[in-house]
Amino acid sequence: MTDEWRGWREAAEAALYGDEGFYRSPLRGPEGPAGHFRTSVHASPLFAAAVARLLTGIARELDTRTITLVDVGAGRGELLTGVLAALPDGLEVTPYAVEVADRPPGLDPRIRWCAEPPAGITGLLFANEWLDNVPAEVAEVDAAGVPRYVQVRTSDGAERLGAPVxxxxxxxxxxxxxxxxxxERAEIGRPRDAAWARAAGCVEAGLAVAVDYTHVRDARPPFGTLTGFRGG
Ligand SMILES: C[S@@+](CC[C@H](N)C(=O)[O-])C[C@H]1O[C@@H](n2cnc3c(N)ncnc32)[C@H](O)[C@@H]1O
Incomplete structure (x- = not known):
């Protein structure tokens, strides 16, 4: 730990995806994110069944029985496991889990585990609660009305305002x-826009779907949305 100050993007990158980061370190427990919070994926098999129906509809529209499903930010592969169990007969699916964490032991061998989405996807690219985990800078307006980057101190999480945005x-x-x-505060969503454009750009035919928390431009929360969950 040091008295180093850095922007929220770099701080979150290290805290979430560094070697000892929340999402990557095995020290955080074998259950992964599900050990700390629930998403729709964990809440009910209805969610995987809905994704299976969506995939089936895309296959029908593309007039194919062979289709790819890519889950970006796949956690421990729970959604893909659920979708594979909910598929109708006759639909052949190639499932990809895109994850920064390691492949969990015991996962269905049909699921391909990778760090980036494959190119030229015909089918469905799905990202449930991925984009809100893409680190972004935080800005705050100073007393003179100038938006500045918020910096955070590594040793204790204290904040201060840095250079103008x-x-x-x-x-x-x-x-x-x-x-x-x-x-007033904002998260600067540029890295999320870029991440989504890159992922969605891998779809050659079919659909790209992001499921996440959101608010529209005219109803932004005045103090931003930065939130973390650990241990429930
Ligand atoms: C909030 S969890 C959601 C997990 C799962 N989609 C769910 O809904 O339960 C976000 C996941 O995205 C993964 N992730 C974040 N950035 C990523 C990236 N650039 N590439 C692959 N996975 C990423 C994290 O490791 C984590 O497992």
């Missing part, structure tokens, strides 16, 4: 999350 980040804020009053 500039360049492409400033343009993003102005377009998507305009700030005005001192104290």
């Amino acid at each position: 500039a360049g492409a980040d400033a343009a993003w804020l102005e377009r998507w999350w305009p700030l005005s009053a001192p104290g």
Whole structure:
């Protein structure tokens, strides 16, 4: 631990995806994210059944019986396992789990485990609660009305305001999350836009679906949405 200050994007990257990070370290427990919070994936098999129906509809539209399903931010492969169990007869699915964490032991051998989505997908790319885990900078308006990057101290999580937000980040804020009053905060979603564009760009035919928390531009929460869950 040091007294180093850094932006939220870098701090979150290390905390979530570093060697000892929340999502990657085996020290966090074999159950992965599900050991700390529930998503729709864990709440009910109805969710996997709905994804299986969506996949079946896409296959029908594309007039094929052979189709790919890519789960980005796949956790421990729970959704893919559920979808494979809910498929109708006669539909041949190639499932890919895209994950930064290691493949869990005992996973259905049909599931391919990889770090990036495959190119040229015909089928469905699905990302449940992935994008809100893509680290982003946080901005806050200072007393003079200037949006500045929020910095966080490694040793204790204290915050301070850093340089004024500039360049492409400033343009993003102005377009998507305009700030005005001192104290107002935003997450600068540029890395999430880029991550989604990259993932969705792997779909050659079919559909890309992101399921996540959201709010529209005219109803942004004034103090941002930065939240963490651990141990329930
Ligand atoms: C909140 S969890 C959601 C897991 C699962 N989709 C669910 O709904 O239960 C987010 C997952 O995304 C993974 N993740 C984050 N960034 C990623 C990336 N760039 N590539 C692959 N996986 C990523 C994390 O490791 C974590 O397992």
